[in-house]
Amino acid sequence: MAEQVKYVLEENEMPKAWYNIQADLPKPLPPVLHPGTHKPVGPDDLAPLFPPDLIMQEVTQERYIEIPPEVQQVYKIWRPSPLYRARALEKALGTPAKIYYKYEGVSPTGSHKPNTAVPQAYYNKKAGTKKLSTETGAGQWGSSLAFAGSCFGLEVEVFQVKVSYETKPYRSIFMKTFGAQCYPSPSDRTEVGKKILEKDPACTGSLGIAISEAVESCMKSEVPTKYALGSVLNHVLMHQTIIGQEAISQLEKAGDYPDVLVGCTGGGSNFAGMCFPFIGQKFRGEAKKSFRVVAVEPAACPSLTKGKYTYDFGDTGHMTPLIKCHTLGHPFIPPPDHAGGLRYHAMAPLISHLKELGELEAVAYRQTECFEAGILFAKHEGILPAPEANHAVKGAIEEALRCKREGKSEVILFNLCGHGNFDMAAYDKFNQGAMKDSDFNEEDMALALAATPKIAE
C-alpha cells in the first residue's frame, strides 16, 4: 500500500478559537506608544483605524478568542488546510529527518493571508465600516482583503508597492476582478505619496510608504473607512494561529511532534501562526518535547538578523504608533531586484519580543539560493512555492541536511505559506539566470536607523 503523505482534518475538527500567546508570555510585551506623546496608546487612539473588536483583540490577555461562526463559514472554503509529509523530498535529500509541511496555498488567494483578512472584514462589517484601505507588497495580502471584502460586501482599496505592481500584474488584475481598487504606491492620491514622488519620481516603493498612504487615505475618506494590516499587529498574528493549532492535531494523527519549526518572516504573521501554538505549549509545560524555532528571512531585508531592537514607526510617513521591534529603520527600502514579499523594515513586536527572550533563532538567505530550494521542492513534491515560501523551504532543507550530517532522524515542520502561481515572472528570471542577489547595504540601514525616534526607556 502507498505510504501516507497527507493528513487532513474534517470541518468539525477545525479549531473554534484563535490562540493568544499574550496569555502565556513569561514577560509582557512592551507597550505600543503614541507617536506624539510617547505614552502608551489606548483604545481611543486606535479607534479611527480599527473597529472595537479588533482593538480588543490587540490588547486582550485572554488565552482563546472564539472564532465567529460567520468567519468559520468562510474558513471552511479551504480550511482545515492539509499537512503533508514530504516523503519525496526526504528521499531526494537522503536525509534521515522526517519533513512535514503545512500548506496554506489551498486558500482562494493562494496564501495564509485570508486567515486574517476574513475576520478583519467581518468585524469591520459588524461595526458599520463601508470601506477598507490597505497596503500590499507582493500582492498576497491585497488579494486576500479583496476576496474578504467581497465576502462581506465591503469596498476595498489597496496601495501596492510599485515595483510589485509592475512586475506582478496578475495580482492587481486579481484584486480588480474581486471588485477592489488597486493603486501603485507611492501614488499621487495622498499627500505622503506626492511628497515622496516629488523627492524621487522613480521611487519603487516600500511597504512603509504604502502603509502611510493607506492610513492617510483611510483618515480622509468620506465613507466610513477603516484601515487593515496584513501582518505585524498582535490580532493579525493571532488570527493566523489556526495554522499551528491544526498542525498540532494533524501531527498527533501522524504520531509525531516537531524537533524544529521553520517559517519565513517578513512581518511575521505566517511564522507566528504556525509557531505560537507550539511555543504556547512550551510556556504552559505541555510540549511533548523540547524543540527549536527558526525564522528565515531574506538577506535583502534582514530585520531579525541585522536590525536593531528599538521603538520605531510602522510606516515611512510617521502615521502609525510606535512599536518595539527589530527594525532596519522605517525609511529603509529593500533593493528593487528582490523578487518576493518579505520586504518590511520591521518585525512583528511579538516575534521580536520572543527573539529577545531567546525563544527563537533567526537566519537569512539570499533569494537565488531560496529559489533553487523552491524548485527542488517543486520537482519532488509537485507544489511550486511562492518566493516568500521558498525561504521556509530553504530553511527546512538546511535543517534536513544538518540531520543527515549528524545522522539524526529529527522531525522538521515548516509552513509552506503560499503557492507561486502569480510569481512566474520571477521564476522566469531565475530560470534564465537573470536573478540577482543585491548585497545588503549596512550604510543604508545605519542611515534609516538614525531616523528612529529617541524614546526614554
Next chain:
Amino acid sequence: MAEQVKYVLEENEMPKAWYNIQADLPKPLPPVLHPGTHKPVGPDDLAPLFPPDLIMQEVTQERYIEIPPEVQQVYKIWRPSPLYRARALEKALGTPAKIYYKYEGVSPTGSHKPNTAVPQAYYNKKAGTKKLSTETGAGQWGSSLAFAGSCFGLEVEVFQVKVSYETKPYRSIFMKTFGAQCYPSPSDRTEVGKKILEKDPACTGSLGIAISEAVESCMKSEVPTKYALGSVLNHVLMHQTIIGQEAISQLEKAGDYPDVLVGCTGGGSNFAGMCFPFIGQKFRGEAKKSFRVVAVEPAACPSLTKGKYTYDFGDTGHMTPLIKCHTLGHPFIPPPDHAGGLRYHAMAPLISHLKELGELEAVAYRQTECFEAGILFAKHEGILPAPEANHAVKGAIEEALRCKREGKSEVILFNLCGHGNFDMAAYDKFNQGAMKDSDFNEEDMALALAATPKIAE
C-alpha cells in the same frame, strides 16, 4: 453553528480503481480505424505511440482497473479533492436548488489534468520510455505532464498552441520550471509545422496541429519516446473517473444525489471523469434517482452542438487513427480571440457515443457570458475559475435559475475543473470590456468537414 460547505474524504477513502464505462455500455463503441486501411486498429498499430498498459486500458472491457500504488502515492498530494456546497452562490441567485461542485483546482497544476498525467507518466516509466511528447492548448495539460514527468524522471516536450503560448506566458514558464521543453505550435521543429507555416506564417495554431507536431516528434525521436494525450482517448477519460467516484461518496456524506450533472467539454475528459461513474450507476440500475447530464461547450468551438457525428482524424496532419466523434472537421481552427482551452475540433468518442445514445444533452455559451458567470461565482464562493471552468459555472447557474423559475429544489452537481490563476490576462481583458465573442463561422466548419475521410460504414 456555521453550515457545512465542504465534504472531504480521508486518504484511505480515495478510490483504489478507475471506472471503465465500456463495461456497462448498452451498445459498444464504434472501433478506431487505421487511417490508411480504414480497418480497426490493433494494439500493434498503437505500440509506437503508447506503452502496453495504456493500450490495454484503451480497449479493455473490465469494469474496474486498479490504480497502481505508485500513482495513488502521487494522487495523495491533492486527492481526494473537496466537494463544496455553493451556499453563498445559492443565496446570491435566490434559487431553491442545491448547488454542489467538485473542485479539481487543488492539484499542483491547478486542474484535473494530473489525474491522467501521473498514470501516463508512470506506465511509460515502467515500459522504459525516456521522454514524452505532447501538445497543449491553454497549458493545463502541458503543465500537468511536466509535473508528472518530473515525478517519475521522464523528459517532457510540449507543443503549445501558439496563441496560448503568447497570451499565457506564465504557463510555459511553469512547464520550464518543472524541467520540460515548451515550443509554440506550429513550429519549425517538425515537417507538419514547417508546411503549415509556409502556407500561413501568421497561423495562431490549433490543438489539431499541435497533436500532429507532437506525434511526428515522438516518431522521429532518437531516445525511447512515447506520445501522451490529455483528453479524448478512452484511457484518459477513465483516469479521470476518480473525480466522479469521489463525488458519489461525498454526496452520500451530504445525504444527496444529483438531479443534474454539469461539466464543460473541450475534448471531454473532466466532464467524463465526473459523469461516467454516475451514468454507470444508471446503466447498472444502481442510480438513486434519474438525472440529466449537461455538457457545456464554447460557442466558438461547438463540436457537440454543431458538429457532425462521423469518422475523423484526431489531428490536422493526418497522423492519428480515425475516431468516430462529433467533429467540426480536423482542419477547423477556433477564432484566436477565444480566451480559454476547450478549443479541440472533435469530442471524445465515448462522449459522442453517449450523446448519440441520448444519455446527455449539450449546450453552447459565448465566452463573455461565461466570464460574467465565473466572476459572480468568484465573488461569492471565493475561487476564481479557469476560463474553461467558467463554462461549467455558467451551465450550473442557468440550471439553478431554471429551478428558481420552476420552484424546484433540485440538486445540481458541477465540476469546477480548475482555477484561473494563470488566466489573469483574459480576466483583465474582460474587466476592461475588451473581450469579444466571435461568431461561429458555419462556412469554416463546412469546409473543414469536407476534409473528413469517406468511410464506408
